[in-house]
Amino acid sequence: MSLLVEMRGIEKRFPGVYALKGVEFELRKGEVHALMGENGAGKSTLMKILSGVYKRDGGSVKVDDKLALFDGPKAAQNAGIGIIHQELSLMNDLTVAQNVFIGREPRSAWGVIDEKRLNEQASDIFEKMNFKVDPTVEIGSLTVAKQQMVEIAKALSFQSKVLIMDEPTAALNDIEIAELFVIIRRLKSEGVGIIYISHKMDEIKKIAERVTVMRDGEYIDTVEAKDTPLSKIIAMMVGREVKDETIDIPDLSNAPNVLEVKNLNRGKEIQDVSFSLKKGEILGFAGLMGAGRTEVARAIFGADPIDSGEIWVNGKACRISSPKDAVTAGIGYLSEDRKHFGLALGMDVRENIAMATLSKFASSCGVLNEPEMSNVAHKYIEQLGIKTPSDTQEVGFLSGGNQQKVVIAKWLLKDCDILIFDEPTRGIDVGAKAEIYKLLESLALQGKAIIVISSELPEVMRLSHRIAIMCQGKLTGILPGGKATNQEQIMAYAAQ
Amino acid sequence: DEQLYIPLISKGFQHQFWQAVKQGADQAATEFNVRVTFEGPDTEAQVDRQIDMLAAALANKPDAIGFAALDSQAAIPLLRKAEKAGIPIIAFDSGVKSDIPVTTATTDNLAASALAADKMAELIGSKGKVAVVAHSQTGTTGVDRRDGFLNRMKDTYPNIEVVTVQYGDGDQLKSTEIARAILTSYPDLAGVFGTNEGSAVGVVNAVREAKVENVVIIGFDSGSAQMDAIRNGLMAGAITQNPVGIGYETVKAAVQTLKGEAVPSIIDTGFYYYTSKNIDDPKIAAVLYK
Amino acid sequence: MITESQTNAPNLISKLIQMTAHQRVLAFASLVVLLAVFSVVSPNFMQMSNMLAILQATSVNGVLAIAATLVIISGGIDLSVGTLMTFTAVVSGVLLTNMNLPLPIGVLGAILAGAFCGFCSGSFVAKMKIPPFIATLGMMLILKGLSLVVSDARPIYFNDTPGYDEISRGSLIGEILPFLPIPNGVLILFVVAGVASYVLSKTVLGRYCFGIGSNEEAVRLSGVNTDRWKIAIYALAGGICGIAGILISSRLNSAQPALGLGYELEAIAAVVIGGTSLAGGRGTIIGTLIGALIMAVLTNGLRVLSVAQEWQTVITGVIIILAVYADMMRRQKSK
Amino acid sequence: MITESQTNAPNLISKLIQMTAHQRVLAFASLVVLLAVFSVVSPNFMQMSNMLAILQATSVNGVLAIAATLVIISGGIDLSVGTLMTFTAVVSGVLLTNMNLPLPIGVLGAILAGAFCGFCSGSFVAKMKIPPFIATLGMMLILKGLSLVVSDARPIYFNDTPGYDEISRGSLIGEILPFLPIPNGVLILFVVAGVASYVLSKTVLGRYCFGIGSNEEAVRLSGVNTDRWKIAIYALAGGICGIAGILISSRLNSAQPALGLGYELEAIAAVVIGGTSLAGGRGTIIGTLIGALIMAVLTNGLRVLSVAQEWQTVITGVIIILAVYADMMRRQKSK
Numbered sequence A: 001m002s003l004l005v006e007m008r009g010i011e012k013r014f015p016g017v018y019a020l021k022g023v024e025f026e027l028r029k030g031e032v033h034a035l036m037g038e039n040g041a042g043k044s045t046l047m048k049i050l051s052g053v054y055k056r057d058g059g060s061v062k063v064d065d066k067l068a069l070f071d072g073p074k075a076a077q078n079a080g081i082g083i084i085h086q087e088l089s090l091m092n093d094l095t096v097a098q099n100v101f102i103g104r105e106p107r108s109a110w111g112v113i114d115e116k117r118l119n120e121q122a123s124d125i126f127e128k129m130n131f132k133v134d135p136t137v138e139i140g141s142l143t144v145a146k147q148q149m150v151e152i153a154k155a156l157s158f159q160s161k162v163l164i165m166d167e168p169t170a171a172l173n174d175i176e177i178a179e180l181f182v183i184i185r186r187l188k189s190e191g192v193g194i195i196y197i198s199h200k201m202d203e204i205k206k207i208a209e210r211v212t213v214m215r216d217g218e219y220i221d222t223v224e225a226k227d228t229p230l231s232k233i234i235a236m237m238v239g240r241e242v243k244d245e246t247i248d249i250p251d252l253s254n255a256p257n258v259l260e261v262k263n264l265n266r267g268k269e270i271q272d273v274s275f276s277l278k279k280g281e282i283l284g285f286a287g288l289m290g291a292g293r294t295e296v297a298r299a300i301f302g303a304d305p306i307d308s309g310e311i312w313v314n315g316k317a318c319r320i321s322s323p324k325d326a327v328t329a330g331i332g333y334l335s336e337d338r339k340h341f342g343l344a345l346g347m348d349v350r351e352n353i354a355m356a357t358l359s360k361f362a363s364s365c366g367v368l369n370e371p372e373m374s375n376v377a378h379k380y381i382e383q384l385g386i387k388t389p390s391d392t393q394e395v396g397f398l399s400g401g402n403q404q405k406v407v408i409a410k411w412l413l414k415d416c417d418i419l420i421f422d423e424p425t426r427g428i429d430v431g432a433k434a435e436i437y438k439l440l441e442s443l444a445l446q447g448k449a450i451i452v453i454s455s456e457l458p459e460v461m462r463l464s465h466r467i468a469i470m471c472q473g474k475l476t477g478i479l480p481g482g483k484a485t486n487q488e489q490i491m492a493y494a495a496q
Numbered sequence B: 001d002e003q004l005y006i007p008l009i010s011k012g013f014q015h016q017f018w019q020a021v022k023q024g025a026d027q028a029a030t031e032f033n034v035r036v037t038f039e040g041p042d043t044e045a046q047v048d049r050q051i052d053m054l055a056a057a058l059a060n061k062p063d064a065i066g067f068a069a070l071d072s073q074a075a076i077p078l079l080r081k082a083e084k085a086g087i088p089i090i091a092f093d094s095g096v097k098s099d100i101p102v103t104t105a106t107t108d109n110l111a112a113s114a115l116a117a118d119k120m121a122e123l124i125g126s127k128g129k130v131a132v133v134a135h136s137q138t139g140t141t142g143v144d145r146r147d148g149f150l151n152r153m154k155d156t157y158p159n160i161e162v163v164t165v166q167y168g169d170g171d172q173l174k175s176t177e178i179a180r181a182i183l184t185s186y187p188d189l190a191g192v193f194g195t196n197e198g199s200a201v202g203v204v205n206a207v208r209e210a211k212v213e214n215v216v217i218i219g220f221d222s223g224s225a226q227m228d229a230i231r232n233g234l235m236a237g238a239i240t241q242n243p244v245g246i247g248y249e250t251v252k253a254a255v256q257t258l259k260g261e262a263v264p265s266i267i268d269t270g271f272y273y274y275t276s277k278n279i280d281d282p283k284i285a286a287v288l289y290k
Numbered sequence C, D: 001m002i003t004e005s006q007t008n009a010p011n012l013i014s015k016l017i018q019m020t021a022h023q024r025v026l027a028f029a030s031l032v033v034l035l036a037v038f039s040v041v042s043p044n045f046m047q048m049s050n051m052l053a054i055l056q057a058t059s060v061n062g063v064l065a066i067a068a069t070l071v072i073i074s075g076g077i078d079l080s081v082g083t084l085m086t087f088t089a090v091v092s093g094v095l096l097t098n099m100n101l102p103l104p105i106g107v108l109g110a111i112l113a114g115a116f117c118g119f120c121s122g123s124f125v126a127k128m129k130i131p132p133f134i135a136t137l138g139m140m141l142i143l144k145g146l147s148l149v150v151s152d153a154r155p156i157y158f159n160d161t162p163g164y165d166e167i168s169r170g171s172l173i174g175e176i177l178p179f180l181p182i183p184n185g186v187l188i189l190f191v192v193a194g195v196a197s198y199v200l201s202k203t204v205l206g207r208y209c210f211g212i213g214s215n216e217e218a219v220r221l222s223g224v225n226t227d228r229w230k231i232a233i234y235a236l237a238g239g240i241c242g243i244a245g246i247l248i249s250s251r252l253n254s255a256q257p258a259l260g261l262g263y264e265l266e267a268i269a270a271v272v273i274g275g276t277s278l279a280g281g282r283g284t285i286i287g288t289l290i291g292a293l294i295m296a297v298l299t300n301g302l303r304v305l306s307v308a309q310e311w312q313t314v315i316t317g318v319i320i321i322l323a324v325y326a327d328m329m330r331r332q333k334s335k
């Protein structure tokens, strides 16, 4: 059986980081090969080397048994390697279709672009994926989820024989994931080799033939997916057993309401949403993409202006017209889009963790106590297992999951009474997920009130004391959490 | 060879007037076999840049310095320093409020533009509206030429109204636009005075573009565009100083001072009014630059 | 003005106007307001001759601004437009007057010289990875000096090149429609604008210009040789500056080696007033055109009112801020 | 120069130097090279008196560049630094000469005036959401005009304010160490630099400055009132321009109302040469200081070599590009 890709003894160093230590990887024709590992294990780096983004420091790459020395993305493309990068890389000012075909526009001799054909070709691809989006809208105006789907469409349009998918489903929910798997299976049948990276363990069993596991930049092993239990794969990733035991829901019947949202309205995206949140409660928000959960969160947090509605905190109505007001009222919001709304990528880990609490570290005349900042930063680097050479490493150089952990640290440090987490575990590995679940639960026990927005139903059900479901901007129902509710019931409300 | 080194710090560099001064200085340099350098800031506003130039010049331990002060006081500390070091200063174009300069090679801008006013009055029959396109609102030459003209009009020609003074930085294009705007707002304008080459040529361009007749234009300085305009009658006439002479006299005075010869405390290089009639007189032609 | 020029290039202008609407370049409104106010305040303002004066005043800065727009949309900045214009003017002077070559060669030479200098700036930026600000600042100084060197610090006159001044002063339209003596300089401005906005909106170059300005890395990762395209953009801009060089030298019937400093700011101002973002990725030529017109109308209007010059500057500053503010407000609303 | 000033503020400078190393502002190397070359080529270059002249020449542009650095790091740009300097100079002239108030009031007045203008620009940017380029361009024009209005377009002399010129020309250090007559202007430059880099690296304001420049929305969503901080940054920068105004007017012993146009470009150039990114989010004061010194050394050196002025400009352009290129190369390597 011929190998599409063969990577041997791959080495990669970054300043202060030994990212890849002799990694092995191979890919067969028509196979889906999962690449697993904790945050910072080196998965994306390995794939960036295969796709010509990074130059390797050592080792060999063969494509179709031919030695491949890619001097850039173009070379890799020509060799038939396509990639969906973990971080969205889109031109926000261009339209969807223009993004998909950048560099490959249908054009006349004089370089004049045939915009009509461009849009048609884009529509065709979206049809095939049965993903509904207008190819002529600016991509910047779409949600993360939709943007991710466009990235996938773009990668498909190359019709490459090797397709790398670096956490394609991190921003997607079950329905879109199902669509994606249909596509993947079709590609398989066409003989395309697919490298699949994800932290959603259940997906592995669904589509992967083989699994290669990395840890701390080292190659651990490659195993057959069907006859290896998940627990074993996880153990290989993390190096220890991860057990995630749930605690039973506390009785909050006579706990006070800390947050009451009354008849919130904002355009089509939020329509007459009302709910309340109790002290010590974890309220899950479920819904399909575009349901408007993020909008509700942003509205409560004062990030977007609202048309009408009231927000009561601790029984008092309060005017929240800016995030500053919200934070003063004790509300914190972790955005679903860390790159744009969560992090100052150019600044270091310490500064990002302290961003919401700087004044706490400052003397009366505004001078910062940096040692103190470092101590605190280290506390969270320990607690969340953030993989970084130091607390003064630029956040931009961290792996995706570790960046997400930094944002979480920021809000944990802020210590608000009401925390809104929008897709908190997006791109975070199993081990860390379990840690974060425990954290949220302990926070709730300490009497904090928490809202968790997640597109992963299991996560919502795992965490929530109550589950609010949204559909097209309306709050369609609130169900009890834990064992009391099953997926079908939720979906019934989500897709009304 | 111990060639004498005499740097000239001027008020400007790119403008034709200063290039003509440079030309004169270079003539003298070859004639007296001395080394001359010529520097000036981009605009007549950059007083501090001129000071830096003076400082750099002093660092080279020159034998004498020619200096056209942008500000009559700002440079005095450095000039004192030069005096202490026994470096004679020759002021040119406009003076310094101090007795340090051995002499000043200059022309009286006030008197020169007063003459322009007289000629203007003569040509428009001592009545009507006139405008001024000046090249600097703050630079000494600009201010003197403007005020010389305005004062003479005020004092001697009550029936002439100077309707507006606008400043084009001696930039031909800008001056053109300004002049066109002025022509628009004063359809009955009798004459325009341009206070340096750029301003004057700008006025000429504007009149040509707007195709207006019988507006009397009086210019300042020379340069072939202006001289053509005078020859073909678009411009009635212009005042010319003797920039080449200024440059020449400055260097000459420096050399004489270094030789220990006496020099007059003021070297007036004079100014002339020229028209299509006398433009080719040797006396005039000698002081005009192309 | 738009209405006037409609007569000569109706479809072009109507296209431009559509684009305006499309791109919400609402600076347009401010322009109309300005025109209205001035015509009320001064009877002399709203005359054909003065409108033509304004258009002509726009022509040079407008063309420069168009060049700057291309570079700015691609996420860069070009400080050398002013001195590059001067340099190309000097080049054509040398070719035509000093070397007595035929007129077309002078024009071509100027444009090529401009394109070459743009090519250099582009290479500094793309290949040597020098920030555009520095690369073009350096180029600005180099060209400022070279103009003086090449011209021997003297203006070069085009007296022995009959018809050179016609390039900008003459009026082809005027010959056809005597009642509408729009100077060729203005005509050229609109043609350049038309071509530029066509290139931007319809060609690969334009597409990559927006793409690179929006997210260069993403474009590169899509396998586009961004360096080459960046160089192309700067070269194109340089060529356009060459055209500006022809315009100004033909209007002054001479190449003025000292001219051009400070023109870059005016050009960039026109671009930004026209709604193009200095961050790159968004912008329109029509917007720039309007920006340039706003500035020209403003300066001309205040001069026609013969406001004291120091106050002219103050008012200009205030109005530029207000114009852009109005624009911002409308964008907010329309969001 | 660094070594000279070590004598007066050793720990400050050593801190600055650490930061240099830390921030890899390798323009420093280019500076050293320049100094070396010039001293070899011209015997007159490396004299104490000339070094002092260079420092003196740096002082004003250096202080302006520091102001610009703050704004640029926060992701903005300030074109008004030059005319703001002039305006503050005029203000102190009016207070001291026209109103005969005591010297401290003049100094304070200038700085406050500067801070106020900065506050306005900041409000335009933060509250009215006007692009910094336009807001400060408008401010630049407004102040250019106002300086002429307030001063009646005449220089204001400080002859009746004894000691005013000492502010920049005198030398406190010289009185203590006669062999080292560093002018106070230079002293002030280094003090301002020290304070500014302390503020940037150690205070909340500095942190938000970088944060806003790096990702304003993320900072806002962290519950920070970014608008207020932005205004504060512009106001601080304005105040620093006020100091520059004092420096230049005391050096010229007069407030020159027409001065200052084009100085903004030089200031920004110094900032960028010093390795600060116009995109915002990264930069150092020490880098800016070095950038300003490079420019001053270059200009002075070429003059001391008495290179023809037109060639001075050309060479300056070339060397600026090369200096930044060298810097880039080293960064690449160190990556």
Ligand SMILES: Nc1ncnc2c1ncn2[C@@H]1O[C@H](COP(=O)(O)OP(=O)(O)OP(=O)(O)O)[C@@H](O)[C@H]1O
Pocket (backbone or CB within 6 Å): A014, A015, A017, A019, A037, A038, A039, A040, A041, A042, A043, A044, A045, A046, A086, A387, A388, A397, A398, A399, A400, A401, A402, A427
């Ligand atoms: N450009 C860079 N500069 C410095 N360090 C880097 C860079 N890119 C990655 N790293 C480091 O290399 C290691 C591997 O990063 P990588 O992104 O490959 O991890 P990953 O397996 O993709 O993690 P995740 O699951 O969170 O995406 C991490 O420690 C990261 O901090």
Ligand SMILES: Nc1ncnc2c1ncn2[C@@H]1O[C@H](COP(=O)(O)OP(=O)(O)OP(=O)(O)O)[C@@H](O)[C@H]1O
Pocket (backbone or CB within 6 Å): A140, A141, A142, A143, A144, A145, A173, A269, A287, A288, A289, A290, A291, A292, A293, A294, A295, A336, A455
């Ligand atoms: N940045 C944006 N610009 C314009 N429209 C947006 C933006 N973000 C979201 N929307 C729109 O708001 C609606 C809800 O957004 P969003 O999809 O984030 O809700 P959600 O329930 O949080 O879904 P998810 O978080 O799973 O993506 C959708 O119609 C989406 O298109």
Ligand SMILES: [Mg+2]
Pocket (backbone or CB within 6 Å): A043, A044, A045, A086, A166, A399, A400, A401
């Ligand atoms: Mg990754």
Ligand SMILES: [Mg+2]
Pocket (backbone or CB within 6 Å): A293, A294, A295, A336, A422
């Ligand atoms: Mg969401």
